[in-house]
Amino acid sequence: MNKLAGFAYTALFCLGIAVLLSLLDVTEAFSETLIISLSIGWTIRASLVVFGPIVGSRLPAYVTTVVLTAAGLALGLGLAGLLNEGELLAYFSGNYASVILGVFFAIVGVSVFQAHSRLASAKAALVEADVVREKQEKALLSAELKLLQAQIEPHFLFNTLSNVVGLIHVDPVAAEKTLLNLTMLLRSSLNRTRQASVTLGEEMAIVRAYLEIQTIRMFDRLEFRFEPPEGEMTETLLNWPLPPLLVQPLVENAIKHGIDPSETGGSVIIKTKAIDNGIQIEIIDTGMGIDPNKSDAGSTGLKNVRGRLQALYGTQASLTLEDNEPSGLKVTLKILGDLE
Amino acid sequence: MNKSAIIVDDEPLLVEYLQSKLQKLWPELDIIGTAHNGRSALALATRAQPDVAFLDIHMPGLTGLQVAASLPTKTQIVFVTAFDDYAVEAFQRAAVDYLLKPVTDERLQKTIEKLQSRPAVARDDLIALIKDVTEGSKSYLHWLRAGYGDITVLIQDSDVVYFQSNQKYTDVVTRDKTYVVRQSIKELADELDPNAFWRIHRGVIVRVEQVTIAKRDLRGRYTLNLRDRDEQIICSQSYGHLFKQM
Secondary structure: OHHHHHHHHHHHHHHHHHHHHHHOOOOOOHHHHHHHHHHHHHHHHHHHHHHHHHHHOOOOHHHHHHHHHHHHHHHHHHHHHHHHHOOOOHHHOOOOHHHHHHHHHHHHHHHHHHHHHHHHHHHHHHHHHHHHHHHHHHHHHHHHHHHHHHOOOHHHHHHHHHHHHHHHHHOHHHHHHHHHHHHHHHHHHHHHOOOOOEEHHHHHHHHHHHHHHHHHHHHHHEEEEEEOOHHHOOHHHHOOEEOOOOOHHHHHHHHHHHHOOOOOOEEEEEEEEEEOOEEEEEEEEOOOOOOOOOOOOOHHHHHHHHHHHHHHHHHHEEEEEEEOOOOOEEEEEEEEOOOO | OOOEEEEEOOOHHHHHHHHHHHHHHOOOOEEEEEEOOHHHHHHHHHHHOOOEEEEEOOOOOOOHHHHHHOOOOOOEEEEEEOOOHHHHHHHHHHOOEEEEOOOOHHHHHHHHHHHHHOOOOOHHHHHHHHHHHHOOOOOOOOEEEEEEOOEEEEEEHHHEEEEEEEOOEEEEEEOOOEEEEOOOHHHHHHHOOOOOEEEEEOOEEEEHHHEEEEEEOOOOOEEEEEOOOOOOEEEOHHHHHHHOOO
């Protein structure tokens, strides 16, 4: 369709040339001029359409255009000679007026049409870029929505509350501490989804609150530690900007799918360090690990974290899962550069 | 004669709490033991033959549901759970008693009355119920242990774009890397979720979600464009029916 339209526009352009030349009295018969102009216009167009893709893959674009235009022009003049005079080379003798006019208008015509098509493809590229950007924004939005839904797991909430109820009379101090931790967790998860970025220090406080609650629940089945402890982390690390709720869901996965299903429990270590122009966070647990044939455990949380990393950092961030020795899982999160 | 009971919950505080409540509301009940995971619960029940078992559902090792299926037939079962929509619904249908955590005195009182007056639910009904609650989880391969250089990483099935046969092994192609798994493409094809992954060639399995455009050529093969990769992959003629409706 596009190609047909191209030929139609060319015909219009050629008609314009014929009319112009006749009005200016440069040539004699209008019909003869129109035949010459159409022959040349269409042969050039045809030569560009047919041979353009073939030659274009081997030669630079401007060489292709010049060569094919010249060939089309020569062919068109020959064709017009045949049609008007019954002789192929009719316009290649005498005063060369037709050749000169042909070259002039060929240059004008090809330039105009090429400029137009370049503009069109630039517009198309712009539209495509818009589509890509829109797609990315949508992906981010949907990941955030899912995060919002997944945040407060009812099972966790009710179990924690049950523990608080159980503690109130026997250990009021622990009950209070647990409620404060739960409050912090809830508040942060409500606030932070509306926030674009938090600091690593803030995220670590959330992780600690979460782990302390889990320790109350699981008692001696869970141990955890931060390396280095939050108090010994450098200012740079503590103030490192992160998207909210990036580390906590990974720690939650380690507990829910690593430690909690294990009768003997295990430990979780959160290691943070600055790396060249970035940050590395490792979440290492000694729990059940992953049985590839069995579970898609934790896949939603991981998918979510991965989706947000991809949307926010592109290739600047990575999330790697490895088996931990002798048991459990090691999750490594690497982020280069700053959060936009 | 006084009834005997065991309490099973992986959270020690909750065992203590339920125990103290029961002692207050049903002093004649003889609590003969507690356990913190499924396996020790089974051992305890076999040894002690309790009249009543309070079972948490979520536990490491065996779940409360699995434990229930193997308890002595005389044992009446009360499930205790923090939040299980689907299970609670099933319990109501089968008239099995359950308690929601945190347990209130009023609700516990009702359970006590039921236990004192009613016989245990027939074991067959219970086993049918447990099947009902735990069913519908035929599992496919969701994780791949794959090599990348000299390290082994775990890849989630949703990160795979496609698999490509590589002699005895298989290449796993993700958005930005290619890994190797020590399995043939045929073995993989049998283990992957057939709704999520389609074999489109003798040597290629693609994740369906990744296919954006399928273009048919004159020989009946399809050329597939992928969402996260720039290269195109070929769906051979014999698998072409997969894309007929697209």
